[in-house]
Amino acid sequence: xxxxxxxxxxxxxxxxxxxxxxxxxxxSVFRGIAYVCAALIVVLTALILWELGKEAMxxxxxxxxxxxxxxxxxxxxxxxxxxxxxxxxxxxxxxxxLLGGVxxxxxxxxxxxxxxxxxxxxxxxxxxxxxxxIPSVVYGLxxxxxxxxxxxxxxxxxxQHFGWVPFFSTDLSGPGMAPAALVLAIMILPTVAxxxxxxxxxxxxxxxxxxxxxxxxxxxxxxKVMLPTASxxxxxxxxxxxGRALGETMALAMLIGxxxxxxxxxxxxxxxxxxxxxxxxxxxGGIEVQALMYAALVLLLITFIVNVAGLAVQQYTVRKFxxxx
Amino acid sequence: MQSVRSVACAAAxxxxxxxxxxxxxxxxxxxxxxLVIRGAxxxxxxxxxxxxxxxxxxxxxxxxxEYAGVGSGKGTALFLAGKDPDGKVFxxxxxxxxxxxxxxxxxxxxxxxxxxxxxxxxxxxxVALAYNLPGVDELKLSRAAVQGIFTGTIKSWNDPIIAAxxxxxxxxxxxxxxxxxxxxxxxxxxxTSHLAAAFPAWRDVAGVAKQLDWPGNTMKVxxxxxxxxxxxxxxxxxxxxxxxxxxxxxxxxAMIENKAGELVAPTPESGTAALASAQEVPDDLRVFVxxxxxxxxxxxxxxxxLLLYQSYPDAAKREALKGAVLWGLADGQPIAEEMGYIPxxxxxxxxxxxxxxxxx
Numbered sequence: 180x181x182x183x184x185x186x187x188x189x190x191x192x193x194x195x196x197x198x199x200x201x202x203x204x205x206x207s208v209f210r211g212i213a214y215v216c217a218a219l220i221v222v223l224t225a226l227i228l229w230e231l232g233k234e235a236m237x238x239x240x241x242x243x244x245x246x247x248x249x250x251x252x253x254x255x256x257x258x259x260x261x262x263x264x265x266x267x268x269x270x271x272x273x274x275x276x277l278l279g280g281v282x283x284x285x286x287x288x289x290x291x292x293x294x295x296x297x298x299x300x301x302x303x304x305x306x307x308x309x310x311x312x313i314p315s316v317v318y319g320l321x322x323x324x325x326x327x328x329x330x331x332x333x334x335x336x337x338x339q340h341f342g343w344v345p346f347f348s349t350d351l352s353g354p355g356m357a358p359a360a361l362v363l364a365i366m367i368l369p370t371v372a373x374x375x376x377x378x379x380x381x382x383x384x385x386x387x388x389x390x391x392x393x394x395x396x397x398x399x400x401x402x403k404v405m406l407p408t409a410s411x412x413x414x415x416x417x418x419x420x421x422g423r424a425l426g427e428t429m430a431l432a433m434l435i436g437x438x439x440x441x442x443x444x445x446x447x448x449x450x451x452x453x454x455x456x457x458x459x460x461x462x463x464g465g466i467e468v469q470a471l472m473y474a475a476l477v478l479l480l481i482t483f484i485v486n487v488a489g490l491a492v493q494q495y496t497v498r499k500f501x502x503x504x
Numbered sequence: 505m506q507s508v509r510s511v512a513c514a515a516a517x518x519x520x521x522x523x524x525x526x527x528x529x530x531x532x533x534x535x536x537x538x539l540v541i542r543g544a545x546x547x548x549x550x551x552x553x554x555x556x557x558x559x560x561x562x563x564x565x566x567x568x569x570e571y572a573g574v575g576s577g578k579g580t581a582l583f584l585a586g587k588d589p590d591g592k593v594f595x596x597x598x599x600x601x602x603x604x605x606x607x608x609x610x611x612x613x614x615x616x617x618x619x620x621x622x623x624x625x626x627x628x629x630x631v632a633l634a635y636n637l638p639g640v641d642e643l644k645l646s647r648a649a650v651q652g653i654f655t656g657t658i659k660s661w662n663d664p665i666i667a668a669x670x671x672x673x674x675x676x677x678x679x680x681x682x683x684x685x686x687x688x689x690x691x692x693x694x695x696t697s698h699l700a701a702a703f704p705a706w707r708d709v710a711g712v713a714k715q716l717d718w719p720g721n722t723m724k725v726x727x728x729x730x731x732x733x734x735x736x737x738x739x740x741x742x743x744x745x746x747x748x749x750x751x752x753x754x755x756x757x758a759m760i761e762n763k764a765g766e767l768v769a770p771t772p773e774s775g776t777a778a779l780a781s782a783q784e785v786p787d788d789l790r791v792f793v794x795x796x797x798x799x800x801x802x803x804x805x806x807x808x809x810l811l812l813y814q815s816y817p818d819a820a821k822r823e824a825l826k827g828a829v830l831w832g833l834a835d836g837q838p839i840a841e842e843m844g845y846i847p848x849x850x851x852x853x854x855x856x857x858x859x860x861x862x863x864x
């Protein structure tokens with residue numbers, strides 16, 4: 180006679196039992212909520228895209244691809260182009276990424292690679308993360324009243340002595356590319372630092388011990404073992420930071436100078452897509468609104484491309500440095 | 505999960521924002537007892553209108569005037585539409601009068617419709633070129649210098665063209681950064697009218713308009729106060745703005761060469777001299793003085809206009825508005841002078857008064 184070996188286990192008096200009706204309901208309700216949340220993200224993104232596209236449609240059909248490489252923004256004549264803004268957006272974000280990236284990763288190494296006591300590292304990390312809590316407009320005001328007067332003498336010196344270098348071909352009047360990029364770098368610093376710290380923390384301590392065991396110095400271990408192993412996490416940090424820099428609006432609208440020009444000079448005023456939107460939208464009407472919607476789509480597309488490219492590079496490094504498929 | 509949730513929240517907030525912005529157009533007139541008369545337009549005379557409104561409040565209890573400084577371009581558009589179709593200005597309530605530094609163009613006049621429009625000059629204003637050059641307390645700009653700065657051909661402050669008019673002044677080798685208006689503005693109209701009148705070649709560069717794509721290394725800022733603020737924080741910058749805004753922030757203002765070849769500083773006196781040199785006044789009171797010829801006349805001046813409808817169906821509103829404008833043309837003029845605007849010439853006051861009386 181066949182007996183159910185689990186019968187005894189399933190009966191009362193033991194701790195195992197089949198899930199009750201209540202548990203099954205909770206489980207499926209929770210799963211439903213999770214699905215709805217996930218779907219909501221997709222739906223909302225699609226809705227925003229659709230709405231933007233609908234508003235921008237007249238401008239898209241009227242200006243087409245010329246909008247991307249046009250350099251005039253003349254409401255009166257109805258001529259619109261955003262090349263200077265695309266340039267300003269990418270230039271400022273890249274500069275910020277360069278500065279913020281180097282600093283952020285250095286901070287992460289400093290905090291995780293036994294340079295300071297673990298408790299002190301927590302304090303440092305909290306302070307860095309506090310930077311993320313400062314409102315954008317405060318950064319803008321700080322940039323105008325503290326940063327610009329502070330870097331002006333240095334900028335003047337560079338312009339006078341190295342004026343032949345394209346990067347220093349104008350002097351810093353006030354708002355311009357350099358203060359904007361510096362403030363952006365500070366703004367993306369907490370993102371880059373916090374995620375890089377996590378990336379380093381995820382590496383088992385054994386990896387470092389093994390490196391030491393093979394006779395590496397501390398810096399060889401950090402640069403040749405730890406950094407490559409954490410590289411996918413660090414890249415994710417950089418991509419997130421770059422995305423934040425691309426879309427930053429308020430501080431940049433206050434600091435970039437709003438000049439419709441393409442200039443290599445670090446001290447010349449420029450403009451970005453987000454600050455064009457912020458400063459033009461309140462006053463815009465008619466065709467300018469459609470052109471601004473088109474500009475918003477351009478910004479969205481650039482951000483999308485950057486994120487996809489970042490993801491691709493990240494997957495490549497995971498394969499190359501971390502040996503995962 | 506954490507990041508998923510925050511993304512969803514952000515997206516939801518964004519969607520909400522978009523919806524509320526789209527549907528904010530339908531809030532109604534919320535007058536409680538008081539008769540509210542609303543106007544919108546130029547920022548150039550805004551300090552004066554605000555002063556008038558508070559001074560006139562004692563004369564006419566029960567009537568409240570509201571003025572929104574949205575720029576001449578937007579003000580004209582609101583006046584033509586009768587209200588803000590987007591519902592942003594005054595929450596979409598009726599706009600009873602407009603204000604513009606560029607009057608109404610013939611094209612605008614054609615759009616007014618059956619209510620008709622009257623243009624009433626209220627005061628004259630000076631457009632000052634305020635600059636920020638540490639160590640340079642007095643700057644003289646010849647016509648060639650003004651042209652070079654705003655067409656972008658003069659790139660450095662120690663350019664020989666600027667230096668020629670400033671003997672004995674050490675000009676720094678700083679980059680010239682003009683600051684201009686980004687929004688549609690009557691101040692820009694007055695400025696470009698002068699540039700076009702003084703330099704025929706200007707029309708090839710940009711032309712006369714309330715809003716344009718300025719050439720060269722220019723910073724674009726919204727509103728008169730924005731331009732003044734930007735000049736204040738940017739060394740090597742020079743911006744055009746209504747005299748009051750420069751004076752309020754203590755910015756130095758350049759002396760400019762007029763048609764007679766004199767270098768004239770912006771003052772109420774030189775402005776009055778400029779307006780007085782206007783030739784004959786047309787019937788619709790649209791007078792522009794893009795390049796006044798008189799002695800001692802400051803070259804960049806203009807009138808600013810209130811835009812009234814020819815007819816107001818609401819009698820109470822009509823009488824209150826007429827009373828206020830007539831008061832502004834009479835008792836308001838000394839206030840204008842005190843604030844650094846140019847009071848209207850006598851005969852202009854008479855003509856303007858007749859225009860207001862004719863509103864029915």
